[in-house]
Amino acid sequence: MVRIAIPTDDGKTVASHFGRAEYFVIVEIEDSKEVSRKLSENLHARGHHGGEHNHHGYGEHFGEPHNEHRHEHGHHHGHDEVFASTGDIDGVIAVKMGPHMFNDLKTRKIGVYLVPLNTTIDDAVKLFLEGKVKNIVK
Template sequence: MKIAVVTDDGKTICQHFGRAQYYLVASAEDGSVTGKEQRPKAGHHVAGMNHEHTHAAGACHGFNAHAQATHAGMVSNITDCQLVIAGGMGQGAQESLKQAGIAVHMTDVADIETALKLYLEGKLPNLTERLH
């Protein structure tokens, strides 16, 4: 199994999927992490920059054509993963991951090592309320 964790520093989990700069991709077998690699993550946010959202009348954020293309770009580098762990994300990003066959797990655990260990032990709560 491959698990992608959104991060800016390779140690802590980003609180928002769309703003992360990287993925830490962990390979896991038999309940243990067997390898890790850091991958770049395309995205529409760069640290420190403001991002303005525009919406067509009646359109839900994260579901217009531009957002879907952006989310597809974010997912393109982790299509070999079965799971993403993030601090939170929007519904459009979650839907793009779902369409790619990637499950989503949202957590308030900041440390990547701790979150991976808890997930592999079946003890990491999935905080679905962090979906916005």
């Protein structure tokens, strides 16, 4: 069984930023087929809306800079709330994410698969099942 987390704000499309998405769609895959899908609230996003943007992360063309939220004083870069929201996962499908989230995923040996902005959840799962998205974690 493979479990993939996909960030979403509307339950239909992949959110533009992994860590700030309202929800994660958790997709379970077995024998190259989707066997279940559930929506899980992103606990990390609760306290991280608004704010100023000042440092760079990774975009749909990995390494492409984008603005990332500034962490409030005292906030550590650990993303325990994200992993509490997703549970045990083997990979994530995202449009972009900050460098700290990328490193947290890499450290946990969780695959990262990038898709273009406005990709639907259904299309993202299809691309993953067809092997048309590459794991950028080396």
